Amino acid sequence: MKLTREPAGCGETEVKALRAAGYSDRAVLEATHVVGFFNHINRVADALGVDLEPGMPPRPERASLRA
Numbered sequence: 001m002k003l004t005r006e007p008a009g010c011g012e013t014e015v016k017a018l019r020a021a022g023y024s025d026r027a028v029l030e031a032t033h034v035v036g037f038f039n040h041i042n043r044v045a046d047a048l049g050v051d052l053e054p055g056m057p058p059r060p061e062r063a064s065l066r067a
Helices: 012-020 025-048 060-066
Strands: none
């Protein structure tokens, strides 16, 4: 959540907490990449009004863009 909402606030404290919870440095890196990738893709999709899954109804604020 923090990486998505305030990425500049993430640092060694968060990494240490993840290590203490049993995550390896590789797992932390991979999770960071996955979160970053999904944040990027979601922003691109939102900006273009893309429905992420077939049959998914458009959000009300996007309906006017499709008319």
